[in-house]
Each structure stands twice: as structure tokens, then as C-alpha cells.
């Protein structure tokens with residue numbers, strides 16, 4: 001075998017190939033090679049700061065962040081999209097369609113481009129973040145902007161997909177769920193066991209269910225002994241599952257979970273009940289605090305929606321609703337760069353405008369770190 005073969009075999013090949021034996025809907029076999037951008041294999045990063053903060057509230061366990069923002073289009077949607085678009089190409093689909101708060105459309109656009117299948121995305125006219133919109137544009141998708149919210153966009157996409165036999169890649173598509181469950185398989189492969197608790201944001205609720213069936217699959221084959229409790233979090237103003245009824249005008253700063261009538265509602269309940277977990281709310285204020293904390297104290301820039309899992313963990317530890325010495329995983333669903341406006345709106349920069357003179361910058365730096373300046377000055381003097 002040549003050098004290139006060896007290199008190729010060591011490289012991560014994307015979720016369809018890496019978890020080929022675990023991904024299945026009715027045991028359908030693939031005719032063509034998978035459509036892949038080498039999604040998955042995202043880091044499971046151990047907390048250094050949050051874990052310390054939470055000690056104060058009696059928590060003595062470990063916290064890991066599954067950073068799904070490091071997928072090819074910067075959200076977890078790529079896992080499911082790789083499988084769904086692989087199936088779309090295999091079944092000769094004419095076009096792919098999806099409704100989206102932004103990330104599904106970004107991912108569908110990229111994988112559609114890769115598979116050379118036209119992509120139609122149906123998005124709310126307002127509220128899709130700039131980072132997500134430009135991804136769809138860059139990948140050449142056709143964008144239909146609906147004067148309404150995500151729920152009305154999904155309703156339209158489902159209807160038109162049916163009428164025109166288009167391949168719909170929302171999480172009602174079983175292939176999406178199959179792909180997304182690979183994140184929980186990766187977590188078990190990395191830890192060697194399942195966490196005690198899995199914290200995750202809940203929007204259309206496909207992901208919480210995906211993780212759950214992944215964990216269950218590994219338990220069935222004996223790869224893990226114990227299943228985690230699934231702890232899902234909705235934003236207070238967009239919490240249909242917690243409130244027990246659809247919300248007609250969902251409101252939250254976290255646009256990826258601004259959903260009032262989740263398509264996978266029953267499945268989320270199932271994951272919660274089977275795992276003896278919970279689905280609860282976090283306020284926009286709690287989301288924002290967690291979002292800032294992640295950036296400033298953990299060095300991880302995630303989406304506002306992603307911070308809902310961290311906010312949920314903080315809330316539960318403060319309420320003493322988690323075991324003290326637990327191993328916890330929080331899914332960070334998307335990258336912070338998806339929504340630059342959120343930073344501009346919510347985090348005041350630490351900045352100064354100065355004249356282009358050494359004196360000006362020296363005075364400023366001296367104000368910020370006076371001791372260090374003195375020290376370096378004296379050592380400079382000693383050398384001469």
C-alpha cells in the first residue's frame with residue numbers, strides 16, 4: 001500500500017464511514033459513496049473554569065463540552081445532513097428542501113453543493129443571523145424568506161416537499177436523526193463510558209432524541225454500562241414542551257431555539273422519560289450569562305442557543321438537582337461566529353482609541369498592568 005493510502009486511512013472520514021455499522025434506517029444499503037465534509041470527531045473539552053465556579057455550590061464532578069461548532073459548517077446539523085444528503089443522492093433526489101432558523105439551511109446548502117443537488121431553503125424573513133445567511137448564499141442555495149416564524153416556514157416546506165416530491169432534510173427526516181446520534185457515540189468512545197448527565201438545548205427537539213437513541217444503541221451492544229439522564233433546556237419565551245402547549249409567537253435572543261411547535265415534541269418527551277431526565281427552561285438572561293462565561297472564562301465561543309445547555313447546568317447545580325460528583329457533558333450546538341451581532345449587542349468591548357504615539361500606548365498599558373511595565377523596564381536597564 002502506498003503512502004497516500006496510509007495517510008487516507010489515518011484521517012477521519014466523516015460520520016457515515018466512521019459509524020457505518022451503526023447508522024441504519026430499515027437496513028438500507030448505500031449505492032454510492034457517502035457525501036462528506038469530514039464532519040464529526042469534534043472535541044470533548046474539559047471545563048477549567050465553570051467546574052471551579054460550581055464548586056461553590058457543592059459540585060465536585062467533571063464537566064465536558066462537546067463542541068459541535070467545530071463541524072464543517074459550524075453546527076451539529078452537519079452530522080445529520082451528511083447522512084440525509086448521502087441518502088438524497090442515493091435516491092436520485094431532484095432537489096433538497098428545508099425550513100430553518102439558519103443552521104439547517106447552512107448545512108443543507110454546503111452538503112447540497114457537495115452532492116451537486118439544488119437546495120431550496122425556507123427561512124423566516126427576520127431573525128436569521130448574518131453568519132448563517134451568508135453561508136447559504138456562499139453555497140449557492142435558493143433562499144425563500146417567509147414573512148413569519150420558523151414554525152410557519154416548516155409547515156410550508158413540508159407541504160411543498162410532499163406536493164413536489166422534494167427531499168426534505170429537516171429533523172423529521174429519519175436520516176438526520178441517525179446522523180446526529182453519532183455525537184453521543186463519540187462521547188462514549190472518548191470517555192470510555194457515558195456521562196451521568198447530558199445537558200442540551202432543545203428547539204425542534206431532534207437532537208435530544210438523537211443523542212438518546214445513540215446512547216441506547218451503545219448500551220444494547222455493551223459498549224457502555226449505564227445511560228445518562230437527558231437534561232434538555234428551552235428558552236423561557238420559547239418553551240412549548242415545558243409549558244405543555246404550542247407557543248404562537250416564540251421569543252428569545254437564542255434564534256436557533258426560537259421554535260413554538262417542535263416537530264419532534266413526543267420524541268423529546270420520550271428521551272426525557274426513558275432517561276429519567278428533565279426538560280426545563282432558562283431565561284435569556286441566564287443564557288447570556290452562560291454565553292459570556294464560556295467566551296471569557298473557558299475560551300470557547302459558542303452560539304447563544306448553545307449556551308442554553310450551560311445555563312441549564314448552572315441552574316440545576318444551584319438547585320442541587322444534580323448528583324455532586326457527576327460526570328456531565330454539555331453540547332455546544334453551534335459556533336459563536338454564526339452570530340457576530342450578538343457580541344456587538346451584548347458584550348461591551350474593552351477598548352481604547354489612542355494617538356499613534358509610544359507615550360499614549362505606554363500610559364495606557366501602564367494603567368492596565370502597572371507592575372509588569374515596571375518589571376520589564378528594570379530588567380531592560382540591567383541588561384544595558
Ligand SMILES: *Cc1c(COP(=O)(O)O)cnc(C)c1O
Pocket residue numbers: 075076077103104171201202203204205206207208256257303305306333334335
Ligand atoms: C438546530 C439547533 C438547535 C436546536 O436543536 P433541535 O434538534 O432543533 O432541538 C440548537 N442550537 C443550535 C445552534 C442549532 O443549530
